[in-house]
Amino acid sequence: MFRRNYLGLDVSREGLRAITVRRRGSRVEICGGRTMTFGDDLLQPSVLEPNIRQPDKFVESVREVLEPLAKREKRVAVALPDSVGHLYLLSIDTPFKNHAEGLEIVRWQLKELLPPQLKNYTLDYQVIGNRDSGERHVLASVMAVDVLRQYEELLSVAGFSAALIDFHALNLYDAYHSRVELGNDFFLVGVDDDQLCLLAFENRQLDLCRTKTVTRDPERIFQEINRSMVAYRSSHGSMSRMKIHLHSNWSDTDELLQAVQSSFDRPVELLPSPLQQLGGAQKLNITAADSFSMAAALGVAERMIQRVSQ
Numbered sequence: 585m586f587r588r589n590y591l592g593l594d595v596s597r598e599g600l601r602a603i604t605v606r607r608r609g610s611r612v613e614i615c616g617g618r619t620m621t622f623g624d625d626l627l628q629p630s631v632l633e634p635n636i637r638q639p640d641k642f643v644e645s646v647r648e649v650l651e652p653l654a655k656r657e658k659r660v661a662v663a664l665p666d667s668v669g670h671l672y673l674l675s676i677d678t679p680f681k682n683h684a685e686g687l688e689i690v691r692w693q694l695k696e697l698l699p700p701q702l703k704n705y706t707l708d709y710q711v712i713g714n715r716d717s718g719e720r721h722v723l724a725s726v727m728a729v730d731v732l733r734q735y736e737e738l739l740s741v742a743g744f745s746a747a748l749i750d751f752h753a754l755n756l757y758d759a760y761h762s763r764v765e766l767g768n769d770f771f772l773v774g775v776d777d778d779q780l781c782l783l784a785f786e787n788r789q790l791d792l793c794r795t796k797t798v799t800r801d802p803e804r805i806f807q808e809i810n811r812s813m814v815a816y817r818s819s820h821g822s823m824s825r826m827k828i829h830l831h832s833n834w835s836d837t838d839e840l841l842q843a844v845q846s847s848f849d850r851p852v853e854l855l856p857s858p859l860q861q862l863g864g865a866q867k868l869n870i871t872a873a874d875s876f877s878m879a880a881a882l883g884v885a886e887r888m889i890q891r892v893s894q
Contacts, residue, residue: 589615589654590604591888592660592663594755596775596779597627597629597777597778598622601623601846601877603878603882604654611862617859619877625638631669632735639741640668650744660745661749662882663881664735664750665883669725671753672725673791674722675800676689677720679697687707692720692893747888753774753783754793760879760888764829766829767826768787769825770827771829772829774863774878776876777877781794786822798835806843809843810847
């Protein structure tokens with residue numbers, strides 16, 4: 585029986601991480617994975633300006649990692665660097681009947697929050713929970729039209745269609761939540777190369793989302809977490825019982841783990857690679873660091889499976 589392959593592609597300043605998965609019964613099986621490292625001047629994440637400085641090399645790189653995995657599949661789910669757009673958590677008490685109506689309400693709420701220089705942008709949102717007060721808890725994502733268009737057009741030139749585009753941080757969570765018991769109230773700290781993300785969940789609902797580009801320095805990670813947590817600590821007495829999980833693709837995580845533990849002042853669980861629990865993972869000829877680097881690619885590929893199944 586023919587089984588469809590689902591392609592996930594994680595794009596960063598450092599390079600590409602690609603994975604292909606398919607369903608096997610109720611499980612997901614890895615069919616293959618590849619990585620590609622960029623030169624320093626190929627891609628520069630930016631909120632306002634097109635990111636890819638060498639389009640021809642980017643197209644060549646996409647083909648090199650995806651074509652051996654794709655078979656006949658041309659649709660790909662893509663995770664972009666967190667620093668190319670904005671994520672906002674909103675509480676909306678205005679009722680809306682459908683997605684289009686909700687989009688206008690979200691656009692109005694973001695009016696005072698968006699950077700003034702961001703004039704031409706694309707917006708989407710998802711309802712992630714309902715408050716006892718009747719408010720809807722909404723996650724909104726914003727990207728400049730020119731930034732998004734460049735990625736879509738160059739993927740098309742490479743021969744692939746971006747069926748789903750999202751940001752890196754949330755796809756880390758998607759890679760872990762179905763195969764690791766994270767708890768009801770927890771933090772997921774992600775450190776991939778120079779990308780830092782802080783995700784807090786209460787009752788399994790996203791309650792905080794912070795992303796930052798940082799240097800590969802544990803002391804800087806410590807400082808950024810403390811800076812990001814000032815307001816959250818003062819308003820959330822529940823922090824003392826929240827579990828702390830750390831994902832990282834750094835080859836040496838000892839000092840990083842100590843830095844995260846110091847910033848939260850309690851033990852931190854260093855997560856295993858989510859690829860280890862999947863059938864077919866042993867076939868991948870990749871390093872341990874690469875297996876962690878491919879978490880977001882796995883997460884976004886699985887999201888496309890969910891979307892197709894709906």
